[in-house]
Amino acid sequence: MSNLRAGLIGLGMMGRHHARVLASLPGVDFVGVCDPAGDANNLAQGRTVVATVAELVAMKIDYAMVAVPTIYHLEIGKELAAAGVHALIEKPLSHDTKTSEELTSAFAKAGLVGAVGHIERYNPALQEARRRLEQLGSLYQVVTRRQGPFPSRIADVGVVKDLATHDIDLTAWVTGQPFIQVSAQTALRTGREHEDLVAIVGKLADGTVTNHLVNWLSPLKERVTILTGEKGAFVADTLTADLTFYANGTVTSEWEELKQFRGVSEGDVVRYAIAKHEPLRMEHENFRDAVLGKPADIVTMQQGLRTVVVAEAIIESSKTSTTVTIPG
Template sequence: MKKIKVGVIGVGHLGRFHAEKFARMEEAELCGVVDIREERAKEIAEKYGTAWFTDFRKLLPEVEALSIVTPTVTHFEIAKECLLAGKHLFIEKPITDRLETAEELVSLAERQGLILQVGHIERFQPSMKRLLSEVKRPLFIEAHRLSGFTERALDVDVILDLMIHDLDLVLALNPKVKLKALLSAGAPVLSDKIDIASVRIVFENGCSANLTASRISLTPQRRFRVFEKGAYFSADTLNRKYFEVRLGEDKRLIPEEESFPSADPLLEELQAFVRAVAEGASPPVSGKEALSALELAFRIKRDIEENLQKFSAG
């Protein structure tokens, strides 16, 4: 099998792991890493035996595909230039920090005939994969995604930072179903952006979802629950556990629990990207799917900001 020549743009906290995964893949050849900090670029390049650059444009002639792991506010400028150069892209979520720029990237990738995958890694968690395979017709969804406060992710609010994972999952469980109603609440607490948010979403098919995201919690949590007729499913991706309860023929509840060994969802996610590039196939989380989650995220963001303005005005 021909190896896909890949590179990583941005090798900070998360990007270094992208470099490590690509370096160990049999189906990929890591041809270079990029970081605006020369010392960091050199360090990661030396560790994985590849070339280093401080300008991503110099890497473009060497690769077929790239992983963009830079701050969200820089995604559009970098991704657009890479797509215009004919490169397939994996972009860490959220795809961009503005809806119109995300739409432009998705449209450009389609016109160029290029793969555009976005890093919604929760779909690759073992417990979540099990849940997604079991749920048939969700009636009610509940999710809690809580993390501690860190200055590293403050370029976006908690909706784009954390909640967007659960928005993607909710939409994956309700493909092509229109929204009927939405009610949001949230507030900036430790930063100038929304740090805690809650939303109730009602779909036209009758399914509803309650989602909470916080980045000011002392106790981290990543739990996603789904209820459907005769069954309840729960995925705890932080503790790698899956739990379900079904109603048996004798009307008794039948519980089942499964714990998963330590997995590598990032490796699986990037391998899926490389396969999509090699086969010319649609990636697991396409730009279009990511765009749908982003559209919903911005609708929630606007709803919360309007409520906060009314509160401050009153």
């Protein structure tokens, strides 16, 4: 079987990393790049660089990686779908629900593989937590913290759609439960057009309570997910890809009063030894396999659409100071 022909659209902050991975991806020929600004830093490593999507499509690519500002996802995605080109699009799928629905429909009608680059799904710590979720017994709460300095590259969306979408997707994916309600507060502290801080309280379909703190304002870079359940808690640090289990070490007692109380106490602490593969490479390997028709764990456009719906509900909640119910 001949290799798949892949193209990259966008050589910005994320595009340069996608170029690196595509250049060494088995079974794939990285044939060209589209970026109107050119390639002054030779990130394409000598490959042809063109200014338009049409020129890239003319290179007979099988699929494209789209790593451009969110506002351009719809236009570029629809052009690729019309040309019969599969696409992996950086998250979020698009800048609002309507355009995300258009993209999802375009790829579905064309019978193409369309996926969204929610890279946290491929983080070893979260994958291990998902595999071990039953170890917690009944799940009570999911807490995420995602904060750090402002990324100068982001201008077209705020922290909810750029960063909180990571936590929306990973929470629903790890637990296997969709969001049904959200309540949020946002703030704008840097004088830019969009919010740079959000605090979210959510509810999943099974009743699990979630809490998410996301900002671009902290000198401390933090990426933490805590899953608390009946038998203990998982703490996943996605910066280091470490997963730690804190067991509920409740002491059994013959005292009748204590036997009636399902308490919590500190128990054993276990840090798991995990193979630390690169999430971005795993994302590309799975998308390649999906294009080839093999079993693959990709973030479908339908799933990416759902994440945008939840993100917009979060923004609506912050504007109206109400709890927003998310339609199924």
